[in-house]
Amino acid sequence: MKSLIVANWKMNPKTYKEAKKLFDETKRLTGLLKGVSVVVCPPAVFLRSLAIGQRAGRISFGAQNVHFEAQGSYTGEISVAQVKDAKAAYAIIGHAERRAMGETNYDVRKKVDAALVGGLTPIMCIGEKERGHGAEHFELAREQLRVGLSEDAGKRLSKIIIAYEPVWAIGATKAMEPRQMHEMAIFIRKTLVERFGEAGHSIKILYGGSVDGKNAGDMLRNGDVTGLLVGRVSVDSQAFSELLRACAEA
Ligand code: PGA
Secondary structure (H helix, E strand, C coil), X not given: CCEEEEEECCCCCCCHHHXXXXXXXXXXXXXXXXXXXXXXXXXXXHHHHHHCCCCCCCEEEEECCCCCCCCCCXXXXXXXXXXXXXXXXXXXXXXXXXXXXXXXXXXXXXXXXXXXXXXXXXXXXECCXXXXXXXXXXXXXXXXXXXXXXXXXXXXXXXXXXXXXXXXXXXCCCCCCHHHHHHHHHXXXXXXXXXXXXXXXXXXXXXXXXXXXXXHHHHHHHCCCCEEEECHHHHCXXXXXXXXXXXXXX
């Protein structure tokens, strides 16, 4: 099965010119490697210009955030319809960096619902801030899933992607161990099956947090995930090329 690699560019690069160069390189690499699909999530101002004229293929586009209201007086926000109109098919929702700016599980729920209604695939991020020795990280994941996914969302699990990103592994020097991801993937599925039934078994799960060319293959082989959410490495063509190769081989 193809691995889904989500390139979260965050607030990079500085100019459209650089963004275009990075995108062209990403597209070229993806074209060479059969085993991967890439979702490029650039800053929203670059989205349309990058996406326009691109044929549907193994590269698609996503927004890094959306607002839950359809339109109106929400200065600085971007709606699902606007993101769709800019030719994106995905939206990252509830990324740890947005949660750190005040986004709650309830905001995430409204955004996931809005994305589904509007025809975007939500990539819903969950994950604990720190990891102790107990089972707190499982409890937190359960709570983020419970509040973040409405009953309506539960009926459309095949249209949802869960990205598990332990906050302590984001922007860090080391990724989480695949074995720990495997445990969490089982937990996520079990939690969803308990609440929504069999469809929970086939939920797509990504791992995110300090993914690179060295750890990506192991994570895909042993972490029980469909793909990866990549930050820093996705804005460095050389490093991203190594990562994509590792994913294609896995
Ligand atoms: P990182 O970021 O790959 O730079 O750790 C991952 C993320 O925040 O999605």
